[in-house]
Amino acid sequence: MTVLLLLTILAVLAAAGYVLGRRRALAVAGGDPKQLHSLPGFYGWHTAILAFVPGFLVLLLWLVIQPLVIERGVAAHLPESVQADPAARQLALADVRRVASGLDVALSQGALTEGAIAALDASATDLRAKLGEVGVALGAAVSPEVLAAAKDYREATARAATLRAVVIIALALGGLAWALKRIAPDFWARNRVEKVVLWLLMLASLIAILTTIGIIWSMLSESINFFRQYPIGDFFFGLTWSPKFGGGSELGFIPLFWGTIYITVIALLVAVPLGLFAAIYLAEYASKRTRSWIKPMIEVIAGIPTVVYGLFALITVGPFLRDVFAQPFGLGSSGSSVMTAGVVIGILNIPFISSLSDDIINAVPQSLRDGSFGIGATRSETIRQVVLPAALPGIAGAILMGASRAIGETMIVVMGAGAAAKLSLNPFEAMTTMTVKIVGQLTGDTDFHSPETLVAFALGMTLFVITLCLNVLAVWIVRKYREQYE
Template structure:
């Protein structure tokens, strides 16, 4: 039985425990008409019984899945002859891979009878583990459901107990999110430190050339790469700025129209159409940018006298990216404007202000914290976009302020550096982590600025 099937079984048993616990609580007080004698509503007794059923089984299953393969591999290694224990780590990993392939059937039986026997043992260990996992998980869930059913009684403080369980789960989820973030930062930081041990920090941050091609031999051309990140950050900021110049005015004006001027029927048509833009895959936007917008930009500027304009340009990528992030600004701003209390509007109208003056002087400043959040989300989306830049702006790391030239971004270079068979000991590959670290601090700086703006205007309109 697969893990997903076990989860479904646990969920079904939890639903049954909920029904039995709720029914028992009602029966203990003499029927639905006497539920006033219960400490909590019957639903909470059912939820407590479901919690007793689902939590032990789920915890056991999670621990089992996490440790299962490690214990099986350790048992397999202990069963191998002593001659295999003398192998180095790479050779041992190769041997384990052969055993696993033989066991799965993707590799024919080895001429070495020891490997064949080890593959049979591996399959036996996995079968036993699967059997015990099913039995223990379902058994633990049933025992938990039985305990929850037995503990159901009228004096049970079901609601406070269930709320405690719920708060604990929410705290656990928050803790997991925090530790995940810390883990991501530390993993990127440690690899970045390894990169800066090979490449000076200031050469990376203030360097004006980006060419991370390091040859295998010192006598080859380009044996010393250039790791100046300035061209990448300039290209990233240029494309993101163009996208925001397109998205912010259109998104804000759309939100103001939908929230303040549009009739309900018109709003119900236009708003879903705008939000459809957010569901289009970025590769589709990339095709549109490469096949339509890029040639249009080139032909337009060549027609007004600009020479040497390429179909791959920061302007083409930024325009299409701006179209893509319009829903992030429009939808969030529309929700925030609708959340502004009507008492502010009524007070403005009472003082003789027109609708446009009320929107400009009252509604917009009151909604500015939420609007800044939407713009920040759109900016983060623009900075992190890869596919449109690859297809419309190219891969050339040019240090230029001309939006009609081809540029590249940090995310595109990260994807390029980590594609294919790469050695993680080379500065070329480690530079991707350094770029990721710098991108993280750039986003953090944007968050700090946005929070300062939000705090200022929130205090003014609270």
């Protein structure tokens, strides 16, 4: 029984539990909900929770433990030399899973039967012919040990799936029956349900925290491995980026940092004025009818995939800037440049800054505007001298968040700015950013123990710290604003 089918059964039992629990609560109260401690719906939810949650938690635990147990069992078929080498063991187990999956596909399509699978040997002609009929490609000849392990893997997986279905359905039915038995007029169903909801909220918060810790640890551990192989001073103060697999690499961070900051500054020079002016118009000048169609049209920009912006930079913006500005003034002849990427990322950030600034401007108390109008100020004077100063901390927070988004952009930089890591003040030259080099160093057949690959984690950790500082600064500014003007 598949996991999806099990989840469907649990959901059906939970829905049935809600209906049965509610009806039973009304029945034990003689049809009068006032005789119950909680509303009838809480009894239904309590029954549904006990029918779904225990089985669901066991299913999650089962999915984690089952592969470990099965792989440990089938690994006994592998040669001792393979079992002793962790890397070779993982590769062999991957072959076992691939062959087992191919046998399952062949069985489902009728190309093989269980009897034929049991009699199948590991010769290249036999196994490849059978699996080739259903389009399962084998990268190398399968050894008898791998084939035997694959057969055991299939059998163990089937037995585990059957046992899993029995255990989980039994748990769900048991929880359903126990919950129905507990229903009584003095049963505190509401308290139980609210406690479960509280635990779910705490679990959601814990998952977010653990995810952040996992991200930090994954980058920090590999960054430490990198700095054990490459001097930390040469990384943070080096002026040359020239990775060479095999030795002799120069992995200076400064050229990538410069390209990242340069592109971000240009993006903000584009996004901040346009986004802020659009927010001022929508909040202070536009009528409700005009606002109702202009604001959604601006925010449509935020829904466009970044790869589309990258194509826009590559085909339209880059050639335009090259032909109109770069070549006539002798500043360059390439469409890929810092200016191209900065302008397009700025366009991408317009709805982000505009929407946040609009909300912040609208949050300025109307009493400040009325007081300004009361002493004879015009609307433009009120906006310049009252509204914007009051909203400035919040707008600054929105700008910093926009900067964080610009720093983390990758696809537009790849297509619009090129991949050259260098120090230059010419905005019409090709440069690159940290995010692009992170992708480049982890793409392809790389050695994860070499500094040329591990440098991607050091770059990622540095980028994480930079964006984290910007976000913390933005949150601090916004909180200060709220305390002052609420």
